[in-house]
Amino acid sequence: MNLQLILQIAILNLFVQNFVVQRFLGLCPFIGQSDDKHKAIGMGIAVTFVMTMASFVTYLLYAYFLVPDSWFLRTVFGPGAGITEAGLLDVLVTVSYILVIASLVQFVEMFLRRFVPTLYRAMGIYLALITTNCAVMGVALLNTTDAPQDLGLTGAVLQGVFAGLGFTLVMLLMAGIRERLEYLNVPPCFKGAPIAFLCTGLMALAFLGFAGMAGLG
């Protein structure tokens, strides 16, 4: 893994294909938790952690268990068996990934409850909702079945880290905007989530400016 590739993954996930404003994944926690900078940072760190760990575990799961002709299938069913040829991707990708993500979220929840109880209380239901955060599932899928080319374990983990950081970056930007929005004379029908979505749209347009950066698309 050379430096250029690492930089490419970083810029791709932070800016060019940012999970929130370019791929439009994970909008629920993005809108729900971006009204306060501390909450936004907490949420960002939690999601980054879950994304990184999920990338790691799901890549191993993918490469050693689910792909056709994987180590697991060859040892259990023998090379050349029908199942070894076909792999378990079609059957198990969604359910096994969800299991991994849910467990990781549970882990983070226990950790936060023990060590950062104030953040645990502030995040409330949104912490548990990382389980169903499509950005986490998205990064797992983009690392494995939907990857344009095989990333390798390091690549997958790096993509997880930078996808999470990209999420945190946009959360923080949004929190800054929304803290100012509080003091503006927004028409009542736009107050809260609608104006936040409008800002997100504008931000997404701004992020389009990164398209083509570093030869990425």
Added chain:
Amino acid sequence: MSSFIIGSLIVMAVLAMLLGIVLAVASKVFHVDVDPRIEQVDELLPGANCGGCGLAGCAAAAEKIVAGDAAPSICPVCGDDARAEIYELLGMSSEETEPHIARMLCGGGTGCKDKEEYHGVEDCRAAVLIQEGPKACHFACVGLSSCVEACPFEAIFIGDDGLPHVIEERCTACGACERVCPRGVIAVMPAKRTVWVKCQSHDKGKVVNKICKTGCIACRRCEKECPVDAIHVIDNLAVIDYEKCILCGKCAKVCPKNTIVDLRARRRAEKKAKEAEAAGKPA
């Protein structure tokens, strides 16, 4: 086909077992001892998370109460029954707590002159930042309904006189209005204080007289009238010492600007008016 089922089962079983072990270990390592009483107290609290106690919601209040850092009476919303139950649960002796209520400490409103027109954000906190606010009196209620919006129980409304009014039956004395008011002209106080000075102005009497119809002009007539020496003009404003006050309402009667409110007298008058109306109708 069966090999697919078996393969899937094995993969999921292995995965679930591994993750289960990790979570089991984590739950031991990250174990938090929670006092079961916290949950019980939390259930007895109103659960409105109004923040009236000054803490971050009822769960936080329950924690503090159980830890002994706060008395159950910090919850101003809680009914007497629930409070008594909390005392019993914690093995503490119950004590009577007096009900509180939010009251207006400014009688200006439309009777208080504007010194400029304000066209900014409809919020008192924003308005007072510009030239001390649009009112000529720098102690007066701005009337842009920050308290109305802050009230979680919809107990405050802006009346025709341009002042917030508290609906007593709805007010739970949570103090949200008091915290949000930039002028400090709405305050939570014991409900039994039926006599209070509805002015916060420390301006000289002459100034007040010019700009406000109901402001305290520091004439000291209340001071002379008071039978128990409980009201004094301090820094151009009449202040009642509730340790001494017997709530007789004599000060309210003599006040030339009607700055002092006597709730009981007002209620009596309202009752009389109603009776008179009822008597007048059939005739």
